[in-house]
Amino acid sequence: MEYPAEYRYSREHEWVQVTGSTATVGITHHAQDQLGDVVFVELPSVGARLQAGGPFGAVESVKAVSDIYAPISGDVTEVNESLIDAPEKINEDPHGEGWLVRLTVADSNELPQLLSAEQYAEYVAAEIDG
Amino acid sequence: MGRVRQHQALEERLLFERSSPGKVGYQLPALDVPQVDPEEALGSAHVRDEIPGFPEVSEVEVIRHFTRLSSWNYAIDSGMYPLGSCTMKYNPRLNEAVARIDGIIDAHPYQPECLAQGMLEIQRTLEAYLAEICGMDAVTLQPAAGAHGELTGLLLIRAYLESQGDARRVVLIPDSAHGTNPATASIAGYEVVEIPSNRLGMIDLATLRDAVDDSVAALMVTNPNTVGIFEQDIAEVAAALHERGAQLYMDGANMNALVGIARPGDFGVDVMHLNLHKTFSTPHGGGGPGAGPVAVKRHLEPHLPLPRIRAAESGLGFDWDRPASIGRVRAFYGNFGVLVRALAYILAHGGDGLRNATVDAVLNANYIRKGLEGHYELPYEAASMHECIFSDSRQAKHGVKTGDIAKRLIDYGFHPYTVSFPLIVRGALMIEPTETESKHELDEFIAAMRSIAEEAERDPGLIRSSPVTTRTSRVDETRAARKPILKWQGAGRE
Numbered sequence: 001m002e003y004p005a006e007y008r009y010s011r012e013h014e015w016v017q018v019t020g021s022t023a024t025v026g027i028t029h030h031a032q033d034q035l036g037d038v039v040f041v042e043l044p045s046v047g048a049r050l051q052a053g054g055p056f057g058a059v060e061s062v063k064a065v066s067d068i069y070a071p072i073s074g075d076v077t078e079v080n081e082s083l084i085d086a087p088e089k090i091n092e093d094p095h096g097e098g099w100l101v102r103l104t105v106a107d108s109n110e111l112p113q114l115l116s117a118e119q120y121a122e123y124v125a126a127e128i129d130g
Numbered sequence: 131m132g133r134v135r136q137h138q139a140l141e142e143r144l145l146f147e148r149s150s151p152g153k154v155g156y157q158l159p160a161l162d163v164p165q166v167d168p169e170e171a172l173g174s175a176h177v178r179d180e181i182p183g184f185p186e187v188s189e190v191e192v193i194r195h196f197t198r199l200s201s202w203n204y205a206i207d208s209g210m211y212p213l214g215s216c217t218m219k220y221n222p223r224l225n226e227a228v229a230r231i232d233g234i235i236d237a238h239p240y241q242p243e244c245l246a247q248g249m250l251e252i253q254r255t256l257e258a259y260l261a262e263i264c265g266m267d268a269v270t271l272q273p274a275a276g277a278h279g280e281l282t283g284l285l286l287i288r289a290y291l292e293s294q295g296d297a298r299r300v301v302l303i304p305d306s307a308h309g310t311n312p313a314t315a316s317i318a319g320y321e322v323v324e325i326p327s328n329r330l331g332m333i334d335l336a337t338l339r340d341a342v343d344d345s346v347a348a349l350m351v352t353n354p355n356t357v358g359i360f361e362q363d364i365a366e367v368a369a370a371l372h373e374r375g376a377q378l379y380m381d382g383a384n385m386n387a388l389v390g391i392a393r394p395g396d397f398g399v400d401v402m403h404l405n406l407h408k409t410f411s412t413p414h415g416g417g418g419p420g421a422g423p424v425a426v427k428r429h430l431e432p433h434l435p436l437p438r439i440r441a442a443e444s445g446l447g448f449d450w451d452r453p454a455s456i457g458r459v460r461a462f463y464g465n466f467g468v469l470v471r472a473l474a475y476i477l478a479h480g481g482d483g484l485r486n487a488t489v490d491a492v493l494n495a496n497y498i499r500k501g502l503e504g505h506y507e508l509p510y511e512a513a514s515m516h517e518c519i520f521s522d523s524r525q526a527k528h529g530v531k532t533g534d535i536a537k538r539l540i541d542y543g544f545h546p547y548t549v550s551f552p553l554i555v556r557g558a559l560m561i562e563p564t565e566t567e568s569k570h571e572l573d574e575f576i577a578a579m580r581s582i583a584e585e586a587e588r589d590p591g592l593i594r595s596s597p598v599t600t601r602t603s604r605v606d607e608t609r610a611a612r613k614p615i616l617k618w619q620g621a622g623r624e
Contacts, residue, residue, distance in 0.1 A: 037608035037611075039608060039611035062607050063550045064553055065309065065549075088612070
């Protein structure tokens with residue numbers, strides 16, 4: 001699986017794509033692969049204030065419930081409502097249709113602290129071997 | 131040819147499908163009192179002529195239906211149940227005989243205290259024995275199960291810290307914890323901070339010390355932990371917490387590895403719960419209910435739930451005058467019938483017997499570990515306690531995962547082990563035989579698991595499509611979770 005080069009990645013397996021002052025956040029292909037079939041997603045409300053590194057929701061699969069952590073800080077402007085009826089989008093298109101929330105970028109200095117696509121791919125490979 | 135019954139256990143229609151208009155399972159005698167019009171007595175809004183789709187069947191059809199369904203059940207009474215972390219031990223029939231003694235079986239929670247002295251004595255004795263087994267000072271029997279005990283325990287910690295004028299906001303939880311621990315801390319209003327395990331599968335002391343500050347109310351730890359390993363630094367862990375004014379909560383889910391050998395109170399635990407339906411052989415699961423007594427050290431005792439049992443000159447009674455109590459956590463006095471069974475188990479074993487059960491439980495788990503270690507990957511080298519954990523990494527190379535191996539185990543006549551838990555082990559197989567199983571049964575289980583490991587290399591497709599000998603093979607778990615159908619869809623339809 002290719003990790004889009006224009007995204008940044010967290011060590012908790014979330015991705016973030018920044019367009020202007022808006023960021024879109026989702027979980028990575030590796031995360032959905034480890035979770036297995038996603039059956040339920042719990043997302044914050046529009047207006048919620050996310051803190052980088054803090055949990056903001058949960059993804060439930062047939063195997064486990066996992067918290068999702070905000071890769072950067074910001075206020076939620078939009079949530080992917082379509083996941084309520086079709087959580088399988090997270091498995092089918094984790095880097096696209098399966099996005100979770102959009103937020104305003106509160107501090108663009110947080111972005112360089114995240115991993116590049118290449119660094120994330122190496123991080124995942126090391127985790128699998130470890 | 132239509133439906134043919136191949137085997138009574140393999141083909142069973144729903145009662146709805148058996149229904150035949152006008153058939154009944156009862157015959158009422160002729161009315162010998164004046165007839166009352168139900169619409170007049172109850173109001174027409176409360177009366178209906180018929181229940182749509184309600185099955186009309188005879189008594190023998192109902193009896194046979196449910197008797198046949200019951201034979202599909204897999205239970206500890208039909209075979210080994212190696213579900214890791216659940217301690218599915220045999221429920222001795224002696225427990226049942228004791229619970230059915232006249233006076234116990236007819237006891238009522240509204241009985242006056244003077245007529246319930248025996249019931250109070252049973253509870254007081256069990257409290258004392260559990261306190262002794264755990265090395266703690268006081269016990270409440272009220273919580274209805276493990277997670278309920280956890281919540282009670284954290285509320286006790288909150289009440290204690292608040293009474294010290296030092297309310298705190300963080301609960302630390304190792305990443306190997308039971309999922310109920312973070313859920314409990316969150317429900318109790320605490321912020322959860324996860325502590326990563328070290329390479330040995332244990333709490334890392336240095337990491338813990340860094341994480342404990344004045345905001346930390348408690349650490350919730352399971353010991354032995356969910357990797358089946360004893361936290362060898364537990365006394366230092368307790369000291370590190372106490373130095374900073376934090377409390378140590380122990381999830382007693384794995385007490386079957388400690389009873390009669392080590393006492394949590396002696397290694398620094400402040401509050402813990404027990405699962406009587408695990409460690410103390412009371413019925414588990416749907417046949418429960420459970421019981422999750424909470425044991426505390428003296429400083430938490432004033433906060434225990436109401437009421438407390440108290441001895442006076444006039445006999446035993448309930449003490450309601452406890453201003454520092456967190457209040458009630460359960461109606462009446464907990465799941466009393468379960469408490470009776472647990473006390474029967476303790477008394478039947480005695481101290482030496484309980485210790486022997488622990489030793490056998492640990493021996494059995496290590497016997498399985500030794501029998502399978504050449505066939506399945508062991509993620510942690512540290513000695514196993516009452517359960518052993520493997521990973522599916524060798525089998526995964528052939529496309530066979532832990533869930534597939536578990537399904538295949540059903541074909542060999544065993545209940546599956548715990549699948550994909552703990553989460554810190556990728557593709558975990560978690561096996562807990564308990565002391566119940568004989569060497570013969572363990573050998574058969576090991577032979578089945580070895581055979582499956584061999585099949586994974588030779589014929590992985592077979593395992594991925596198993597079970598093949600059961601009435602239903604794989605069900606679509608994903609669809610069941612995403613689009614659950616929770617009632618019979620035929621009702622009210624024509």
